[in-house]
Amino acid sequence: MDRRRERGEITRKTVARQAAAIASVTGLSSMTLATVAEALGISKSSVQAAYPTKQDLQLGAIAQATEIFVAQVITPSFEQPEGLPRLRALTDAWLDYIAQRVFPGGCFMVSNLNDFDSRPGEVRDALARGRKGWLALLARQVVVAQTAGEVAAHPTASMRAFEIDALLAAANLAHNLTDDNTPIETTRELIALRLDDVAR
Amino acid sequence: MDRRRERGEITRKTVARQAAAIASVTGLSSMTLATVAEALGISKSSVQAAYPTKQDLQLGAIAQATEIFVAQVITPSFEQPEGLPRLRALTDAWLDYIAQRVFPGGCFMVSNLNDFDSRPGEVRDALARGRKGWLALLARQVVVAQTAGEVAAHPTASMRAFEIDALLAAANLAHNLTDDNTPIETTRELIALRLDDVAR
DNA sequence: TCGTTTATAATACGTTCGTACGTACTTATT
DNA sequence: AATAAGTACGTACGAACGTATTATAAACGA
Numbered sequence: 233m234d235r236r237r238e239r240g241e242i243t244r245k246t247v248a249r250q251a252a253a254i255a256s257v258t259g260l261s262s263m264t265l266a267t268v269a270e271a272l273g274i275s276k277s278s279v280q281a282a283y284p285t286k287q288d289l290q291l292g293a294i295a296q297a298t299e300i301f302v303a304q305v306i307t308p309s310f311e312q313p314e315g316l317p318r319l320r321a322l323t324d325a326w327l328d329y330i331a332q333r334v335f336p337g338g339c340f341m342v343s344n345l346n347d348f349d350s351r352p353g354e355v356r357d358a359l360a361r362g363r364k365g366w367l368a369l370l371a372r373q374v375v376v377a378q379t380a381g382e383v384a385a386h387p388t389a390s391m392r393a394f395e396i397d398a399l400l401a402a403a404n405l406a407h408n409l410t411d412d413n414t415p416i417e418t419t420r421e422l423i424a425l426r427l428d429d430v431a432r
Numbered sequence: 433m434d435r436r437r438e439r440g441e442i443t444r445k446t447v448a449r450q451a452a453a454i455a456s457v458t459g460l461s462s463m464t465l466a467t468v469a470e471a472l473g474i475s476k477s478s479v480q481a482a483y484p485t486k487q488d489l490q491l492g493a494i495a496q497a498t499e500i501f502v503a504q505v506i507t508p509s510f511e512q513p514e515g516l517p518r519l520r521a522l523t524d525a526w527l528d529y530i531a532q533r534v535f536p537g538g539c540f541m542v543s544n545l546n547d548f549d550s551r552p553g554e555v556r557d558a559l560a561r562g563r564k565g566w567l568a569l570l571a572r573q574v575v576v577a578q579t580a581g582e583v584a585a586h587p588t589a590s591m592r593a594f595e596i597d598a599l600l601a602a603a604n605l606a607h608n609l610t611d612d613n614t615p616i617e618t619t620r621e622l623i624a625l626r627l628d629d630v631a632r
Numbered sequence: 633t634c635g636t637t638t639a640t641a642a643t644a645c646g647t648t649c650g651t652a653c654g655t656a657c658t659t660a661t662t
Numbered sequence: 663a664a665t666a667a668g669t670a671c672g673t674a675c676g677a678a679c680g681t682a683t684t685a686t687a688a689a690c691g692a
Binding site: 434435436437439464465466476477480484485486 | 648649650651652658659660
């Protein structure tokens with residue numbers, strides 16, 4: 233084992249984590265190398281050693297944020313069976329993840345997607361891939377729930393996934409603006425209500 | 433009439449309009465004085481003459497964007513009676529306003545709210561005021577629609593307003609990412625569906 | 633042990649940022 | 663006619679940006 237490379241991997245991860253935290257507040261474009269370096273107490277050129285260009289750092293932050301998101305929201309949901317139970321676990325975990333402020337600026341993805349949605353490039357593509365995967369995951373659970381008769385067949389699974397994601401993103405925004413938890417609980421209710429429509 | 437001040441007012445408005453257009457793409461924080469000046473073919477110091485500081489320019493852009501939004505979405509809805517008809521007019525006009533790309537980067541407010549929701553200051557406050565007013569307008573129409581029996585009494589009017597706004601914001605994001613109109617039409621359907629629940 | 637590789641750092645460079653200042657020119661006021 | 667007010671522009675400045683270059687110390691492979 234090369235202890236030098238090992239150390240490098242650790243700092244790479246540390247830098248990316250800090251970059252993700254900062255970018256959740258200021259956005260990936262307003263994030264600067266100096267801010268990340270200062271927050272970690274290392275030199276600016278050390279950040280540059282870990283990620284040669286700013287775009288590399290941005291992509292690294294996205295990868296790290298994705299990893300954190302998966303660990304916080306997606307992985308725990310695997311304890312629930314597919315379909316409605318897992319769907320509920322996903323949305324509940326998502327709202328918890330916002331309420332707990334895992335990222336200081338709310339959801340990393342929501343903030344930066346809205347920042348980069350009109351700016352072509354690798355950063356936007358990486359963010360879009362993440363969103364696509366998330367929506368596909370939601371839609372898959374809706375499909376299972378629908379075939380099991382737990383959720384009404386209309387609207388479409390992808391429409392329902394779109395709707396759920398929309399409510400979650402709005403919860404993130406409202407929570408960041410008001411800094412209290414009522415929008416989160418409101419969203420929890422709304423999602424529960426919208427998934428309840430088979431019971432009628 | 434003072435023709436000097438008149439000229440100043442015109443340039444102030446021109447500068448603010450251009451600033452709003454640029455900020456809808458890059459965000460108010462990444463927007464620079466030089467970009468705005470160059471886009472208008474005027475000097476950087478002329479921009480500064482119209483808006484002494486960058487924050488002044490940001491606030492000017494918000495005011496101008498609000499004006500455009502009101503003219504494009506809100507004012508036309510007054511032709512419809514309050515309640516469900518006006519609510520439909522508002523959401524339809526909103527989606528049209530996105531599809532037509534009145535702002536090159538989609539909805540000015542959605543982009544910049546997500547940019548500034550974690551950054552205290554006058555800019556964030558101005559954006560938050562705009563959002564609050566918009567949600568209040570939607571909620572009022574829902575209330576009227578509910579008392580008229582056009583829309584079910586539950587969920588709450590403010591919850592329904594929140595939900596509608598969430599869907600619209602998601603439509604803006606999806607449209608910016610994919611650059612086709614299907615998310616907009618999907619959202620149109622979803623909103624119609626969610627407002628139809630009294631008919632059951 | 634000696635040369636190579638790697639992480640970290642210090643320093644510097646060219647560019648762009650927001651802002652300040654002085655000036656030319658136009659319009660209004662006296 | 664003379665002074666004041668206001669717009670537009672050129673220029674300049676310090677700070678911060680991303681990036682490139684170089685140096686130092688530690689860990690590896692031969």
